[in-house]
Amino acid sequence: MEAARHVISAPVYTIGELAREFEITTRTIRFYEDEGLLAPTREGRKRLYRRRDRVRLKLILRGKRLGFTLGEIRETFDLYDQAPDGSRQLRYYLGVLDEKREQLNRQRRDLEDALAELEQSYQRCQELLARQEADKSA
Amino acid sequence: MEAARHVISAPVYTIGELAREFEITTRTIRFYEDEGLLAPTREGRKRLYRRRDRVRLKLILRGKRLGFTLGEIRETFDLYDQAPDGSRQLRYYLGVLDEKREQLNRQRRDLEDALAELEQSYQRCQELLARQEADKSA
DNA sequence: GCTTTCGTTTACGTAAACGTAACATATTCA
DNA sequence: TGAATATGTTACGTTTACGTAAACGAAAGC
Known part of the structure; x- marks a missing residue:
């Protein structure tokens, strides 16, 4: 029961869904992955994005609106990931x-x-x- | 007397002075001129910057810190200049x-x-x- | 007189952040 | 089943905001 909470990471998005939601191109999302800002799981060759990835994407876009470079944004991610x-x-x-x-x-x-x-x-x-x-x- | 107030635009800066004050390169300042963001007067071939130009430079740098492009900054200048x-x-x-x-x-x-x-x-x-x-x- | 120092122009180089094109699969809907 | 739609990879193009280098003139200090 305890474990199940973490296993259930229910909502999963395709790249196209995220692209539409945030009004960016799929190219952009893939680019962020190349730059190490996103790391979706794969199902075959297809990318699967979950809540965590969606949150990250949101943070990326907010960071950009604030004028940060992708490099700076990645640094903060790295910082948070290190624990x-x-x-x-x-x-x-x-x-x-x-x-x-x-x-x-x-x-x-x-x-x-x-x-x-x-x-x-x-x-x-x-x-x-x-x-x-x-x-x-x- | 009335007119004199406008004629006296006393403090004048060289490109190097402004560069040092704002910690940017002279190259950057000339670039802003190329982009139509600054328009210093000339003394022979040398550029002379006055209060107005200094204010503009300050605004440019603030705009950049806020994440605006030079194009966006120029637009606001153009707007203000039109009256x-x-x-x-x-x-x-x-x-x-x-x-x-x-x-x-x-x-x-x-x-x-x-x-x-x-x-x-x-x-x-x-x-x-x-x-x-x-x-x-x- | 010679060399720094400051300034000028012109030109090419570069990193960032994608856009765009080309072409290959894979699925889905009529 | 054929056309449309979504996704993938690779590669080249583009814009922004300068950096860097070359080559020169003018002034200032020793």
């Missing part, structure tokens, strides 16, 4: 996470600055428009 | 800004998700380390 054991490893791991957090925080600051500036020009734009409408009706 | 006049233009402009905001907001969500997950594994990691230290002293 560090020694306390030396753990400390190293914590350091890497710190750096990653720094990077993400900086990106957040950049993002908020950009959003603030966008709001400003949005407002200016609206005011201009309002003035034009007023002129028109006058 | 829309007709109300038709203004409406279009507002639409573009809306899309941009949507994109940035989505990116912010992605970013916050990533940060939250990072915090989680950071904590798990710390707990593991604490346990190891406890074992060691036992």
Whole structure:
């Protein structure tokens, strides 16, 4: 019973299903496999993707939206896959996470600055428009 | 007097100064010019960069950190440079800004998700380390 | 006067992230 | 059963964002 929970990794996807769901090409998915980002099982020659693979694909795409390269994304995967054991490893791991957090925080600051500036020009734009409408009706 | 304010665009930078300040190569700066992202004035053959150019360079680098391509960055510059006049233009402009905001907001969500997950594994990691230290002293 | 230093142009090279083409199986639906 | 559809492999092409090298001019320090 205990074991069965892990054995049942029920939902399985074909490459085409994933491609449609995430609106990417099958070529792209295979490319990610070549790059070591995905490792689907095989049934004969066909690739079978399970929950874990789907999650990974999601993470890849999110990472890309955030501007990370596939190499950087793979590094984080490798990190997660290692499951560090020694306390030396753990400390190293914590350091890497710190750096990653720094990077993400900086990106957040950049993002908020950009959003603030966008709001400003949005407002200016609206005011201009309002003035034009007023002129028109006058 | 009024006019003088605009004439005085005092601080002027050489390409090397900007390169050092932003920790990029002069090659990169010239490349941005080729791509139509910068337009420094010339003194003979030498490029002279002023405040406006410096601001632009800053925006380029921020855009890159956020994962935008140079093409996307140029588009926003072009948008800002146009200074829309007709109300038709203004409406279009507002639409573009809306899309941009949507994109940035989505990116912010992605970013916050990533940060939250990072915090989680950071904590798990710390707990593991604490346990190891406890074992060691036992 | 000579050599760094900074700048210029032109040209070719490269890594990343796929797109596209070509061709071979395999299944499925009418 | 024939055509359409999905999948596979291999290979070459393309765009982006620069790096690198060659070859030169002008100014600055010794």
